[in-house]
Amino acid sequence: MELKIIKHVQEIKDNYENALIHGDCLTIMEHLPANTYSMVFIDPPYFLQLPKKQLKRWKSNTQVSGVEEHWDQFASFEEYDKFVVEVLNKVKRLMKDNATIWVIGTYHSLYRWGKIMQDMGFWILNDVIWLKSNPMPNWLGVRFTNATETLIWATKNKTAKDYIFNKEQAKVFGIGKVYENVWKIPICSGSERVKDEQGQKVHPTQKPIELLKRVILTSTKENDLILDPMAGIGTTGVSAYLLGRKFTIIEREDKYVKWIEKRFKDLKDLNDGIYNNKY
């Protein structure tokens, strides 16, 4: 697998297939051609608004490492919404007429994405519930344990009709027999989780390949071109490659770009595993 790594916008033209582009997605997307992508996957900052103090575990001498990265910091909902609108505007231009878009999130911010998408004319097809088999409990017992994340699946507009939905795949993935909108998948851990030399997780919110596999197999065909403008640790690109789809992934942070590069070099094991349900 030859992953193209693009560092300058001048290199983008006719060179964006199976590429990782290093830069701010709001800028980069301006340099990609309109009506190009069959599917877009967005895993945005969730704007968790976590408190400054961390939770201390009381049976081990460690703390819960929340998401404190600068990319999850916004001054206000207004600022967050502005970001959402800009992303969606630029993404919409890049989508083919029959393309679909996925956005994953939690109640912290996903309702904002959903309402704004509707206001911009996107047509929601479904929400899909990712049911985590091993969520982190709410130990203090003051709320329900959040065992789910939600994915919005939508077309560019109400009139888009010939989008891809592979119901036979969906039937396999759903918890029942009628391709339900509920996927039960463990959180990403173990050998799949990318860790640094100290054994620390590299990205705080790495998504499981199994999740992306289901997204890709239900909503794209082979050789389709997929866009992920906020690549993070690159799971969308990795999954697309393993499943025979083409991709453009965009990531702003140097650190993650380097790790994505490394991840693609280590693909052999993944390639062996993905078709026999290791992922």
Add this chain to the structure above:
Amino acid sequence: MELKIIKHVQEIKDNYENALIHGDCLTIMEHLPANTYSMVFIDPPYFLQLPKKQLKRWKSNTQVSGVEEHWDQFASFEEYDKFVVEVLNKVKRLMKDNATIWVIGTYHSLYRWGKIMQDMGFWILNDVIWLKSNPMPNWLGVRFTNATETLIWATKNKTAKDYIFNKEQAKVFGIGKVYENVWKIPICSGSERVKDEQGQKVHPTQKPIELLKRVILTSTKENDLILDPMAGIGTTGVSAYLLGRKFTIIEREDKYVKWIEKRFKDLKDLNDGIYNNKY
């Protein structure tokens, strides 16, 4: 059980406990006292935007009854949003400082409720997924089957701390051991479903008592006062009564007011069943 049925706003004063008030909730709520309710449950019109012509079931003459009642008709998202804002403003005044509010819906409109709630300062505690064990399949095979509805659970504002959360109850209701935000409940059918003399369902979206039971038992104490401004067929009132909570329910349609009245007269069976998990 003596259900008070209030037909005129003059009768409301000091008379709103265990009462069904007939009228438009936006008007009626003006006549209720501030800081009164411990919990509010809202099951709003979903704004499904279904086509006017009825869906025809494939190779069958039976029609799928979409929700086409006039109360689900809004001209636009703008009009719907205006309604949402008005409801939430009036509800917020009626909530005690430590009260919580539940809103149930689907992607058609719930994201609008969620974003508007956040913009108005409500503080979301969780979303809870109602996982339907027997959803209606999407028999056209063009989307995932919607096997879920989502409930938003929130306080009036971020600083509300002493809200009620009965985690022992939540532990029983959740899928796993840690009071997850996922409830698996069948849709309302069989003898619980209110039907008219012709055997037709009276209300298109009657909620199961088991759902309201879980809402009430996890988020209220005995004798707490509960508000449902859009009562529909009255499930919130019935469930509140059966569980020893007080309630005010408001309904605009003559037809449903009459059926709620009848439902309360028939409560004996429900009363027998609710504590042994019939509901």
Add this chain to the structure above:
DNA sequence: CAAAGTCCTGAATCATATG
């Protein structure tokens, strides 16, 4: 080597009391 036990951690808007 296998089995059993220990430890760590995961997108978390997670408490209360005192100064």
Add this chain to the structure above:
DNA sequence: ACATATGATTCAGGACTTT
């Protein structure tokens, strides 16, 4: 509005250690 100290409520899964 902060920071700090106290306290004793969490489960599944994988990595690691001990038996």
